[in-house]
Amino acid sequence: MKDRLESFVEEHRDEFDVYEPNPQVWRSIEKTMRNEPKVLKLSFNWRIAAAIALIIGFGFTVFRVANRTPQPEDSLAKINPEYAQTAYHMAALIDIKRDELKQIQKEQPELYQEFSGDLERLDKNYQAMKIQLGGAANQETVVEAMIQNLQLQIDLLNQQLTIIQRINNKNKQYENKGIAL
Amino acid sequence: MSLQRKTNPLETLILDRHIDLVEKCRTGSSKAQYELYRLYSRSMFSVAMRILNDTGDAEDVLQESFIDAFDKLESFRSESTFGGWLKRIVINNSINYLRARRVKFEDIDNHPEVDIEDETVDEEELELRVSEVRAAIQKLADGYRTVLTLYLLEGYDHEEIAEILNISESTSRTQYIRAKKRLLEILKK
Numbered sequence: 001m002k003d004r005l006e007s008f009v010e011e012h013r014d015e016f017d018v019y020e021p022n023p024q025v026w027r028s029i030e031k032t033m034r035n036e037p038k039v040l041k042l043s044f045n046w047r048i049a050a051a052i053a054l055i056i057g058f059g060f061t062v063f064r065v066a067n068r069t070p071q072p073e074d075s076l077a078k079i080n081p082e083y084a085q086t087a088y089h090m091a092a093l094i095d096i097k098r099d100e101l102k103q104i105q106k107e108q109p110e111l112y113q114e115f116s117g118d119l120e121r122l123d124k125n126y127q128a129m130k131i132q133l134g135g136a137a138n139q140e141t142v143v144e145a146m147i148q149n150l151q152l153q154i155d156l157l158n159q160q161l162t163i164i165q166r167i168n169n170k171n172k173q174y175e176n177k178g179i180a181l
Numbered sequence: 182m183s184l185q186r187k188t189n190p191l192e193t194l195i196l197d198r199h200i201d202l203v204e205k206c207r208t209g210s211s212k213a214q215y216e217l218y219r220l221y222s223r224s225m226f227s228v229a230m231r232i233l234n235d236t237g238d239a240e241d242v243l244q245e246s247f248i249d250a251f252d253k254l255e256s257f258r259s260e261s262t263f264g265g266w267l268k269r270i271v272i273n274n275s276i277n278y279l280r281a282r283r284v285k286f287e288d289i290d291n292h293p294e295v296d297i298e299d300e301t302v303d304e305e306e307l308e309l310r311v312s313e314v315r316a317a318i319q320k321l322a323d324g325y326r327t328v329l330t331l332y333l334l335e336g337y338d339h340e341e342i343a344e345i346l347n348i349s350e351s352t353s354r355t356q357y358i359r360a361k362k363r364l365l366e367i368l369k370k
Contacts, residue, residue, distance in 0.1 A: 005361060008309045009333050015311045016334055017227040025226075025240050026218055029247050033214065 065092045076146070079139045083147060090150040097157040104164055115160045122153050203263050207254050214251055221264060222247075225271045231330040232275040234319050242278055246271045268335065272345060276327070284323040286346040286356075309368070317367040325360035332357050 002010070009016070077084035098119070105112045126149045129142055136142045199220065205213035225246065229239035250257075250267050257266050318326060331337045331345065332353075339353040346353070 005309070005314075005365070006333065009314070012311045013334070016231075016315060017224045018315070019223070019227040019230040019239070021222055021226040021240055021243050022236075025244050026215070026222070028244050029218065029251075030211065030215070032244075032248050033211065033251055 061096060064096065065089065076133075076143060079133070080143055083143045087143075087147055087150060090147070090154060094150065094153050094157065097154070097161065100161055101157065101164075108164075108167075111164075118156060118160075119153060122149060122156065125149055126153075199263050203254065203257065206251060214247075217263075218247055221267055224264070225267060228268055228271050228330075228335060229275045231318060231334065232272065232327050233278055234323070234326065238278050239275075242271060242274045246274050249274070272331070272335065276345065279323055279327065282323070284327075286324055286327070286348050286352075313368060314364075317364050320367050321360055321363060325356065325363055328353060328356040329360035329364065333361075 076087055101112065101115060126146060129146050129149065133139060133142050133146070199217070202213045202216050202220075206217060222243065226239060226243050229242040229246075230236070233239045233242065246267065249270050257263065318330060321329060327346070328342060331342045332339070337345065339350045339357070342348075342353040342357075343350040348356075
């Protein structure tokens with residue numbers, strides 16, 4: 001059972017909320033909200049969707065690498081099948097990474113030109129070795145050099161892609177925008 | 182006996198209208214944020230004022246609470262009303278400020294039980310006025326004032342107050358009865 005005080009307060013409840021905050025409070029809130037980086041918050045469903053997309057993308061990449069038809073490295077197979085296998089996996093990886101690199105062609109043509117120039121030099125070297133291979137006395141050594149060349153190409157591409165990612169991240173920071181998963 | 186949150190149909194209707202605003206806030210609309218602030222700032226500031234009894238602290242809590250609310254809006258589910266959800270943020274922040282002032286909400290379970298009924302002030306003689314009751318509440322000590330306003334004005338029951346203040350339910354009851362007795366004494370003067 002409510003006592004008199006309790007009933008009284010209940011009856012006049014609204015009259016108790018009479019305290020008015022200083023208008024400055026809203027200005028501070030507004031300022032804070034405006035300065036906070038607006039992170040696009042994804043709902044649970046979208047997070048799931050994004051995760052699935054990532055998994056499918058990854059699976060597709062693996063599939064592409066695994067099913068790449070061995071072409072130019074066929075001549076290698078006669079010399080050393082193990083090397084040939086390594087070489088064609090590496091070549092496939094290079095193709096994928098080159099595709100990735102191509103995506104910056106539009107946005108940063110100068111950077112792209114520089115990056116692909118470095119790659120071309122390595123690739124020319126590789127193609128020359130491939131021609132050499134037929135008549136070479138020590139084929140194993142040439143094959144090793146070819147593999148090393150491919151490894152260099154991969155390393156170079158990795159570095160280039162890291163640089164691009166860093167540039168992109170910086171740009172994102174400037175825009176104060178991002179997607180938080 | 183308890184003054185638990187009563188939802189009258191009109192209140193529900195008003196709150197449902199605010200759900201639209203909440204949705205707009207989720208998309209980051211500052212106009213919607215201001216609308217919600219305009220609708221709730223006075224009642225929320227009053228909640229903080231009653232607990233803290235200090236304009237500066239209450240304004241800080243109000244500011245922090247609205248920023249918290251806008252930031253955590255996606256964790257708000259429509260199971261509770263927006264006002265109820267926001268109020269809980271304001272109360273928690275206010276309590277944190279009080280604790281920083283070293284106010285302790287001590288458990289008094291182990292203390293010998295005071296026979297409160299015998300000491301009850303006769304309320305019937307008193308003629309109550311809102312402004313006087315309001316002023317008298319602000320004269321209570323921090324611990325008493327908090328328990329009393331949470332129960333009497335914010336509509337929480339002792340189970341909820343125990344959870345908010347991290348005390349036992351019986352402590353909440355005892356503190357409330359003592360606070361009310363003190364309040365009536367102040368009003369009598």
